[in-house]
Amino acid sequence: EAGVAQSPRYKIIEKRQSVAFWCNPISGHATLYWYQQILGQGPKLLIQFQNNGVVDDSQLPKDRFSAERLKGVDSTLKIQPAKLEDSAVYLCASSLEGQETQYFGPGTRLLVL
């Protein structure tokens, strides 16, 4: 069974530029999560989708971050414009509906200069 796929794996941009990350969850997983992990910290949930609807986006900085999950499968997380403090690893995870186990992708490492 294929795992959670993320791309790109690495991205370097300058502040005020835009960037987008892509996540493909495990087939059949209705729930999708995006986490931000700053160096030296644990992952922090940014947004949780159930199919193509948002369940929780309370910690998503909505002035610059946006996320969508069209058709309830793949998801895209966008940052526009990026700030230095957005440098982090962005992790995507997925789970079966109503299940507690989340499966994590390898993450996208973002460096904002």
Place this chain on the structure above:
Amino acid sequence: KQEVTQIPAALSVPEGENLVLNCSFTDSAIYNLQWFRQDPGKGLTSLLLIQSSQREQTSGRLNASLDKSSGRSTLYIAASQPGDSATYLCAAQDSSYKLIFGSGTRLLVRP
């Protein structure tokens, strides 16, 4: 608001030593407590999941305990090996399946 704390932040031990990693949480109304392993440049691998009604879980050389009343969990690693070197994260999960993570313990097992 749930807060999860892990101590120590870093640990270096010689191979073969038994060790304990600590995790504390502020809100005892958790759905479960999970331990993950994170290797550099990689995602998270689930190690153990303890339901709120359970006291401990074991997998090979790993044993995790949970004391909800005191807001604590420990991860015990027996006979440590260099391959155990990684960052260990604990996370409290609520009934909506949201995970709140600690900052992790970076473990180095020296040959």
